[in-house]
Amino acid sequence: MKNIIAFLFFLVLLSISLNVEAHPGRTDANGGHTCKTNCEKYGLEYGEYHYHNGGGGSTNPSSTPAQTPTIQSNDKDCGEFASYDEVVQYWNEKGYSATNDPENLDGWGNGQVDDGIPCEPPSGYDFTKINNSPEQIAEKTAKQEKEKGEADGYPDGVEAGYHDGSQTANPTGSEAYVEGYKAGYSKGWEEGNKKFTSEKEKAEKAGNELGKKQDKLTIPKDYSQNDAVKASFEKGFIRAVTERDEAKKKEFNQKGYEEGKRDEYNVPTKEKEAYIKAYEEGYKKGQAELKESYVKQGYESAYTIVTYSEPKLEDQKYIDWYKEGFESNKEVDEIVSEAYALGLAGNTYNLPGKYKHAEKIFKHHYELGWQKYEEEKAENTNQAAAGVGIVVLAWVGRRFYVAKKMVG
Numbered sequence: 001m002k003n004i005i006a007f008l009f010f011l012v013l014l015s016i017s018l019n020v021e022a023h024p025g026r027t028d029a030n031g032g033h034t035c036k037t038n039c040e041k042y043g044l045e046y047g048e049y050h051y052h053n054g055g056g057g058s059t060n061p062s063s064t065p066a067q068t069p070t071i072q073s074n075d076k077d078c079g080e081f082a083s084y085d086e087v088v089q090y091w092n093e094k095g096y097s098a099t100n101d102p103e104n105l106d107g108w109g110n111g112q113v114d115d116g117i118p119c120e121p122p123s124g125y126d127f128t129k130i131n132n133s134p135e136q137i138a139e140k141t142a143k144q145e146k147e148k149g150e151a152d153g154y155p156d157g158v159e160a161g162y163h164d165g166s167q168t169a170n171p172t173g174s175e176a177y178v179e180g181y182k183a184g185y186s187k188g189w190e191e192g193n194k195k196f197t198s199e200k201e202k203a204e205k206a207g208n209e210l211g212k213k214q215d216k217l218t219i220p221k222d223y224s225q226n227d228a229v230k231a232s233f234e235k236g237f238i239r240a241v242t243e244r245d246e247a248k249k250k251e252f253n254q255k256g257y258e259e260g261k262r263d264e265y266n267v268p269t270k271e272k273e274a275y276i277k278a279y280e281e282g283y284k285k286g287q288a289e290l291k292e293s294y295v296k297q298g299y300e301s302a303y304t305i306v307t308y309s310e311p312k313l314e315d316q317k318y319i320d321w322y323k324e325g326f327e328s329n330k331e332v333d334e335i336v337s338e339a340y341a342l343g344l345a346g347n348t349y350n351l352p353g354k355y356k357h358a359e360k361i362f363k364h365h366y367e368l369g370w371q372k373y374e375e376e377k378a379e380n381t382n383q384a385a386a387g388v389g390i391v392v393l394a395w396v397g398r399r400f401y402v403a404k405k406m407v408g
């Protein structure tokens, strides 16, 4: 019995050994089959029917019957697949690889571990469909590298975008890594920059709100992480403070102006220096207008008052302004001299239209001139009379002398 078992085992081993050296493809019921792949390797024509291991033979006289009997095997050969896709499906299902190829599909039955591509692929076949093929491994590796690049590039891009930095990056690494990094960086940059822009706007608004309330600049932590965001906060703050100051200055200037006109000096003391200054400026302007009104009164009065007399005003300051105006009227001098000259020349009184507003002055000085004229005229008459008297006296004297002589 032991001998029989040993003999059968020997036959199985022989069968396997023969199949390993044969070309790919399973035999049919007759122990033969048609060659489909790599036939030239085995000295066969493509499509040539032949036998292995002594099967059949009667229908093909050229075949050489083998010495050993046919043994069925589960080992697949390339010739047994109807299409290359079937080869790949089988290979993938079995989980075979270049280093795990028990059925010798990769090495085409020559017992050699080949390149991880089973059987004979049609030209242009996508090798990445073949599990564990170098192409599929390369594709997976590239995908992983690209993903790693994206993961590395994204935060760098966010950081750069948030600080408004460069929009492009120059990473080093494999082509897939660089590609992934650039894509991740670009995506991150967009998001970082969007955040940057929105934070700047938010900061400026917040700064503006603070500036409306106070003069002291305090930047919240949220807005001090990024210099540009911080600057936006300050910008908004300064704008609000400036606007508030301008409005207040205007208000104090107006108050000062009105109080200056009313001559009520109520300068604010607890306000900002700029506000006090604005009040002072307004007050000064109001006072100037007030003074101008008294100066004008004095100036106008010079046309109607012959000799200056102090007006009845509640404040010495107003009296001084009035007097200043009165004395500053130099037009009156001209009217005075013109009127006086008219009278002095003995002309009849005639008020020129341009001096209607100063009639009183004109008339007064005309009369003074006329008075002088009259005086001069009278003096001339007296002198003439005196002259006549002398002549008479001389004549009288002479007559007297002559008479005396005659008497004597």
Ligand SMILES: [Ca+2]
Pocket: 075, 076, 077, 078, 103, 104, 105, 109
């Ligand atoms: Ca095989």
Ligand SMILES: [Ca+2]
Pocket: 105, 106, 107, 114, 115, 116, 117, 118, 119
């Ligand atoms: Ca191969």
